[in-house]
Amino acid sequence: MTSPKRIGKIEFGILSPKAIRDMSVCKVIWPDTYDDDGFPYPKGLMDPSLGVIDPGLRCKTCGQKQGDCPGHFGHIDLAKPVIHVGYTRLIRKLLRVTCRDCGRLLLDKEEIERFSALEDDPYSAETIGEKDIKKERICPYCGDQQFKINFEKPTSFVEIVTEMGEDGKVHKSERKLTSADIRERLEKIPDDDLRLLGIDPEVARPEWTVLTVLPVPPVTVRPSIILENGQRSEDDLTHKLVDIIRINQRFKENQDAGAPQLIIEDLWELLQYHVTTYLDNEVAGCPPARHRSGRPLKTLSQRLKGKDGRFRGSLSGKRVNFSARTVISPDPNLSIGEVGIPLAIANEMSVPVRVTKQNLEDMRVLIRIGPHRPTLRDPCGANYVNRPDGRRIRLIAGEEGNCDTVAEMIEPGWKIDRQLRDGDIVLFNRQPSLHRMSIMSHHIKVMNGRTFRLNPAVCPPYNADFDGDEMNLHVPQTEEARAEAELLVAVQENILSPRFGGPIIGGLHDHISGIFLLTNQLKWYTKSEFLYLLKYTEMEHLPEPGKVENGIPYWSNKQAFSMILPKDVNMFYKATCCRNCDPCTKNTFCPNDAFVRIVDGELISGTIDKKSVGAMDGAILNRIIRLHGTQRAKEYIDDLTKLSIRAIMLYGFSYGINDTDLGKEEYKQIRDVLDTAERDVANRINIFEQGHLEPMPGRTPEETLEMQVMKELGKARDRTGDIASRHLGFENSAVVMAVSGARGSMLNIAQMAGCIGQQAVRGERIVRGYEDRTLPHFKRGDKGADAHGFVRNSYKSGLNPTEFFFHAIGGREGLVDTAVRTSQSGYLQRRMINALQDLKVAYDGTVRSTGGKIIQFVYGEDGTDPAKSASGLPVDVKGIAESVLKEEI
Amino acid sequence: MTRLNVLLHEMVPDHQIMTDEDVKNLLVTFDITEDHLPKIYHDDPAVKACGAKPGNVIMIVRKSQTAGEATSYRLVVRRPKK
Ligand SMILES: [Mg+2]
Ligand SMILES: [Zn+2]
Ligand SMILES: [Zn+2]
Ligand SMILES: [Zn+2]
Numbered sequence: 029m030t031s032p033k034r035i036g037k038i039e040f041g042i043l044s045p046k047a048i049r050d051m052s053v054c055k056v057i058w059p060d061t062y063d064d065d066g067f068p069y070p071k072g073l074m075d076p077s078l079g080v081i082d083p084g085l086r087c088k089t090c091g092q093k094q095g096d097c098p099g100h101f102g103h104i105d106l107a108k109p110v111i112h113v114g115y116t117r118l119i120r121k122l123l124r125v126t127c128r129d130c131g132r133l134l135l136d137k138e139e140i141e142r143f144s145a146l147e148d149d150p151y152s153a154e155t156i157g158e159k160d161i162k163k164e165r166i167c168p169y170c171g172d173q174q175f176k177i178n179f180e181k182p183t184s185f186v187e188i189v190t191e192m193g194e195d196g197k198v199h200k201s202e203r204k205l206t207s208a209d210i211r212e213r214l215e216k217i218p219d220d221d222l223r224l225l226g227i228d229p230e231v232a233r234p235e236w237t238v239l240t241v242l243p244v245p246p247v248t249v250r251p252s253i254i255l256e257n258g259q260r261s262e263d264d265l266t267h268k269l270v271d272i273i274r275i276n277q278r279f280k281e282n283q284d285a286g287a288p289q290l291i292i293e294d295l296w297e298l299l300q301y302h303v304t305t306y307l308d309n310e311v312a313g314c315p316p317a318r319h320r321s322g323r324p325l326k327t328l329s330q331r332l333k334g335k336d337g338r339f340r341g342s343l344s345g346k347r348v349n350f351s352a353r354t355v356i357s358p359d360p361n362l363s364i365g366e367v368g369i370p371l372a373i374a375n376e377m378s379v380p381v382r383v384t385k386q387n388l389e390d391m392r393v394l395i396r397i398g399p400h401r402p403t404l405r406d407p408c409g410a411n412y413v414n415r416p417d418g419r420r421i422r423l424i425a426g427e428e429g430n431c432d433t434v435a436e437m438i439e440p441g442w443k444i445d446r447q448l449r450d451g452d453i454v455l456f457n458r459q460p461s462l463h464r465m466s467i468m469s470h471h472i473k474v475m476n477g478r479t480f481r482l483n484p485a486v487c488p489p490y491n492a493d494f495d496g497d498e499m500n501l502h503v504p505q506t507e508e509a510r511a512e513a514e515l516l517v518a519v520q521e522n523i524l525s526p527r528f529g530g531p532i533i534g535g536l537h538d539h540i541s542g543i544f545l546l547t548n549q550l551k552w553y554t555k556s557e558f559l560y561l562l563k564y565t566e567m568e569h570l571p572e573p574g575k576v577e578n579g580i581p582y583w584s585n586k587q588a589f590s591m592i593l594p595k596d597v598n599m600f601y602k603a604t605c606c607r608n609c610d611p612c613t614k615n616t617f618c619p620n621d622a623f624v625r626i627v628d629g630e631l632i633s634g635t636i637d638k639k640s641v642g643a644m645d646g647a648i649l650n651r652i653i654r655l656h657g658t659q660r661a662k663e664y665i666d667d668l669t670k671l672s673i674r675a676i677m678l679y680g681f682s683y684g685i686n687d688t689d690l691g692k693e694e695y696k697q698i699r700d701v702l703d704t705a706e707r708d709v710a711n712r713i714n715i716f717e718q719g720h721l722e723p724m725p726g727r728t729p730e731e732t733l734e735m736q737v738m739k740e741l742g743k744a745r746d747r748t749g750d751i752a753s754r755h756l757g758f759e760n761s762a763v764v765m766a767v768s769g770a771r772g773s774m775l776n777i778a779q780m781a782g783c784i785g786q787q788a789v790r791g792e793r794i795v796r797g798y799e800d801r802t803l804p805h806f807k808r809g810d811k812g813a814d815a816h817g818f819v820r821n822s823y824k825s826g827l828n829p830t831e832f833f834f835h836a837i838g839g840r841e842g843l844v845d846t847a848v849r850t851s852q853s854g855y856l857q858r859r860m861i862n863a864l865q866d867l868k869v870a871y872d873g874t875v876r877s878t879g880g881k882i883i884q885f886v887y888g889e890d891g892t893d894p895a896k897s898a899s900g901l902p903v904d905v906k907g908i909a910e911s912v913l914k915e916e917i
Numbered sequence: 918m919t920r921l922n923v924l925l926h927e928m929v930p931d932h933q934i935m936t937d938e939d940v941k942n943l944l945v946t947f948d949i950t951e952d953h954l955p956k957i958y959h960d961d962p963a964v965k966a967c968g969a970k971p972g973n974v975i976m977i978v979r980k981s982q983t984a985g986e987a988t989s990y991r992l993v994v995r996r997p998k999k
Contacts, residue, residue, distance in 0.1 A: 872947065872948075874947060876953075879953075880949065880953050881952075881953045881954075881955075882947065882949065882953055882954060882955060883955070884989070885947075885987075885988065885989050885990065886984070886987065888983055888984075889981040889982075889983050889984040889987035890981070890983040890984035890987075891984075892983065900983075
């Protein structure tokens with residue numbers, strides 16, 4: 029292997045007419061491609077010297093066959109020069125900063141001094157820009173008056189000539205500069221002046237930006253394809269070149285015949301248009317050239333630009349074999365480290381297995397089975413056999429097949445492509461792949477059906493749900509890849525997120541509700557109930573019953589949860605359901621059972637909820653990983669999800685419309701609260717209108733009123749919420765979900781049962797709409813609660829038309845915000861990843877780019893892997909102290 | 918006109934010009950050449966304030982959220998043309 033070379037510099041220049049002619053092998057003059065017999069016209073666009081695209085033929089220039097011949101450029105001599113659209117900005121700048129007569133830079137010697145280059149590096153000079161030169165000044169060299177030059181998209185330049193008339197008045201007239209005029213001016217700019225402008229005249233004389241000769245790309249760049257009906261279809265570039273040559277010819281004929289100036293100008297403009305669209309078909313101010321079907325042509329610039337362009341589409345884009353994609357669906361019976369894959373996919377995909385002396389017979393069995401595996405119970409077979417000489421034999425099942433013959437042929441050194449079977453490791457991915465947990469490895473389980481199955485607990489890292497999401501799967505093909513997949517990419521190795529140093533995998537909604545129902549307050553179960561709960565968890569024997577009553581043994585709910593904990597966990601903390609009672613009773617008795625105490629793996633008191641098991645929370649999971657490693661953590665999650673689902677099934681969990689109902693008394697209270705609030709608001713408006721409102725410091729009376737009204741109505745809404753939640757207890761599923769942190773909040777419940785409250789746009793009451801009012805339903809200038817978006821009703825009682833409209837306004841703001849945020853953060857993410865993608869931590873702890881440049885002298889300044897840290901800290905002091913002292917610190 | 922010395926501002930970390938000896942040791946420690954170092958422009962306010970010229974290496978000691986104090990080194994270079 030050759031050693032890598034360092035790139036010293038890259039020089040960008042412009043092709044000179046001479047260079048174009050020198051590299052050309054053919055002057056193209058005919059607009060036609062192939063004649064009726066299918067032979068290319070000589071000197072036409074498909075001239076055989078431009079390269080070969082037909083297999084079997086040889087190149088007229090280099091004599092090589094198709095595939096070996098790189099193709100060769102031709103050229104077209106243009107009847108008159110035309111501007112290259114890509115350089116219009118440069119041309120504009122040069123026309124503005126140089127003299128229209130002598131071509132010198134419009135700066136005198138002293139002014140130039142200020143921009144002068146460093147002695148050793150002529151190109152490190154501060155380049156001179158348009159802004160450095162005053163408009164319409166006089167040339168310091170020849171004294172010629174300069175004029176303003178306007179650029180009109182896409183390619184025309186107009187000079188505004190101001191002249192002193194005989195009557196002493198200033199006359200302004202516009203003069204269009206032809207491409208020939210422009211070229212002439214650019215030719216006059218001296219080399220030394222160009223250097224000051226940051227242009228190297230050796231490789232980029234400015235007049236070369238005005239084309240006199242056009243290179244014709246080789247046919248290999250624009251191959252014609254033969255359609256099914258035998259017709260030839262030419263590439264878009266060829267179509268465009270045909271247009272250019274056709275107009276160019278007509279132009280020449282008219283010129284030779286001495287046609288009137290008007291016709292010449294028209295043709296010139298047409299030639300300019302065709303050359304412009306040939307280079308870039310999406311120029312502003314220029315209608316795109318279209319195919320007969322109306323489709324815009326894909327010309328040179330379009331081939332490079334954008335997502336499907338040469339750079340992002342062909343060069344950075346990678347596609348792979350051994351991958352599968354389908355819809356995902358949940359299966360809580362799988363482990364988090366597993367993925368269920370359809371039989372059809374398992375049959376199609378394979379892993380290469382080396383044939384050795386030891387496994388020769390096993391391999392023969394696989395080959396004899398061949399590619400046919402009709403049901404899950406059938407053993408897996410093989411799809412291909414690869415001989416050491418590189419030949420590949422496809423296995424064909426059945427009577428006519430070759431399986432038995434091939435099975436006899438194999439010997440050590442061969443490789444066979446074995447179908448996937450249970451336990452094979454695969455990479456599983458969901459786009460957008462925003463963090464490293466977006467690709468994790470799972471062990472497969474072949475299943476019936478047509479979807480990928482995964483445990484819902486691994487949804488958070490993938491950000492997946494089951495509303496039609498699809499995911500991709502890749503099968504590693506080498507031993508190294510499989511080893512890395514197992515050791516680095518496995519699900520359990522990614523439970524701790526490097527983003528915040530805590531677990532990102534954990535219980536979802538139902539798991540949290542279920543475990544809350546199970547563990548809240550002390551409950552007792554009979555043996556059959558206890559076994560029902562723990563049926564699917566790993567349990568070896570029943571613990572001692574917590575109590576025996578009338579000779580019947582009972583086990584507590586806390587004992588049930590303790591069954592899935594390792595025996596050395598000691599933790600003390602407040603659960604999500606803690607209501608911050610004052611003073612906190614801590615180790616004694618909490619009325620909400622919100623203080624969790626785990627001693628030696630026994631849950632003594634407290635409720636297990638979001639804080640303990642939730643994804644992105646998971647305090648217990650975090651501790652288990654630190655104590656026992658990732659494998660035990662995986663088992664814990666599997667047990668936890670199964671236990672919690674059993675628990676929620678034991679109690680039942682549902683919600684209906686009447687669960688939002690309150691009692692007569694509550695409705696009266698809510699009505700009173702809202703009436704009082706509205707009356708209060710009306711009062712304040714009254715005071716304001718009489719001019720008696722005392723403004724708050726730094727605020728106008730209007731602002732003061734708005735703030736008071738918002739505050740008043742907000743308070744009223746909160747009070748209705750309090751009234752509603754007083755009536756609703758743990759028999760209400762929404763309350764269970766809100767308190768345990770599974771889903772929703774008490775505010776959501778208040779809005780369903782009590783009052784929806786004030787709708788806001790940008791944190792203020794709704795004010796926009798009609799003149800002096802939000803809707804025609806209100807009087808002008810009405811400042812009342814209902815006129816500015818206060819929704820008195822609840823979701824249960826239903827909104828009236830004006831309330832509904834205000835609610836839609838308020839809701840829209842949220843939607844717009846999320847839409848804008850996602851697109852902005854997506855672009856930011858893309859740029860960050862592009863900047864950081866090749867960085868790595870070197871063995872000396874520095875962060876370096878591929879070129880060896882140092883980005884950070886110590887990774888993260890402290891050299892700590894955030895995924896191995898304790899929520900960002902290097903040592904989990906509290907955890908260690910708790911483990912040793914076995915009490916709260 | 919008295920100009921503000923940016924180095925005295927509490928938000929600006931400590932910038933020190935390194936001696937040739939220290940630079941040599943630095944390059945040996947990390948097994949690099951000067952162009953592998955992070956760069957800082959010659960017209961950076963902190964560089965101007967501490968009087969460094971292109972070619973100097975500056976040691977910057979700043980407070981760090983994760984490590985308490987973090988040291989980095991930057992090579993002073995001329996700001997390239999636009
Ligand atoms: Mg979805
Ligand atoms: Zn050739
Ligand atoms: Zn002049
Ligand atoms: Zn409490």
